Amino acid sequence: MAATLWTAADPILERAFRTTYADAKLLGPFITEGPLEPVANAVTHAAGGFAFGYLFRRFGGRGVKNGVTAALAENTLLWPLLGVFDRIHPKRRSGEWPPLVSNPRIFAQATTGHALFGVLLGLLSKRA
Secondary structure (H helix, E strand, C coil), rough: CHHHHHHHHHHHHHHHCCCCCCHHCCCCCHHHCCCCCCHHHHHHHHHHHHHHHHHHHHHHCCCHHHHHHHHHHHHHHHHHHHHHHHHHHHHHHHHCCCCCCCCCCHHHHHHHHHHHHHHHHHHHHHCC
């Protein structure tokens, strides 16, 4: 649920950070491009968020502070992997996206998105 809400906020983040990149758009193009790409994006991002949330809860994560800490740690630790996506991602290869791993606006956007995800995850974990 938290990842789905984050995906809904992506257009705001894209405008705020002046980029067309969004974490939710990272995996979908490897499945399909064209009219079904937004569906693939939503499904892959929701599945990743579900897996993250499951592990968060499984390892005792609760609350907003823990949610934000976990989400920002994941973003920071996995950020160097975007170097691989810089080489192979369809949107990078087509020129639709700028270089990712070295772009401070994209890093700031991804960090803000992960912080939002962490807040939402933490709030939802309190209710469960």
